[in-house]
Amino acid sequence: MAQADKEILVEWLRDAYALEMQAIDLLTAQVGRLQHYPEVQARLRRHADESRQQANLVRSCLVRHGSDVSVVKTGLAHFMAGAQAVMTSMTADEVVRDVVATFAFENLEIGTYRALLAAAQACGDDETRRVCEEILRQEEEMASWIGARITEVAGTYISRRDDFDFGAAKR
Ligand SMILES: [Fe+2]
Numbered sequence: 001m002a003q004a005d006k007e008i009l010v011e012w013l014r015d016a017y018a019l020e021m022q023a024i025d026l027l028t029a030q031v032g033r034l035q036h037y038p039e040v041q042a043r044l045r046r047h048a049d050e051s052r053q054q055a056n057l058v059r060s061c062l063v064r065h066g067s068d069v070s071v072v073k074t075g076l077a078h079f080m081a082g083a084q085a086v087m088t089s090m091t092a093d094e095v096v097r098d099v100v101a102t103f104a105f106e107n108l109e110i111g112t113y114r115a116l117l118a119a120a121q122a123c124g125d126d127e128t129r130r131v132c133e134e135i136l137r138q139e140e141e142m143a144s145w146i147g148a149r150i151t152e153v154a155g156t157y158i159s160r161r162d163d164f165d166f167g168a169a170k171r
Pocket of ligand 1: 020023050051054109139
């Protein structure tokens with residue numbers, strides 16, 4: 001493989017690792033706010049576990065290329081988490097914002113792993129390609145699942161918000 005191709009692969013694997021770390025933080029925070037939506041809560045908890053496994057898989061790809069994750073730039077992922085924290089920090093409808101943000105975040109991960117497939121292919125790295133395909137399937141399932149529930153969650157919030165707000169964050 002060309003050295004430049006390998007550098008791209010490693011760079012993008014590091015981006016993916018940073019995304020998984022952010023995903024774990026976001027999902028864990030959201031699980032704590034979803035007590036009124038047990039089905040969504042259970043699914044996000046499961047995906048937080050999947051994300052931990054994904055991070056380990058991505059890390060093992062980096063290690064095989066002689067790289068590691070001790071200094072991982074957070075870039076876009078960090079921005080996304082920050083933006084989401086601002087979006088959800090003061091509002092009673094944060095659960096609705098959470099599911100919208102999760103849908104966006106899963107799609108960011110999907111794009112990242114689709115690009116990584118090309119980099120793995122260029123390097124002839126079949127193991128990384130296999131890992132990315134496996135993770136991609138999980139991200140696509142999560143995006144599709146949460147995407148299909150946004151309208152329902154928003155509708156539940158709108159019809160029951162007086163029960164849910166408990167006087168918090170009244171505007
Ligand atoms: Fe993920």
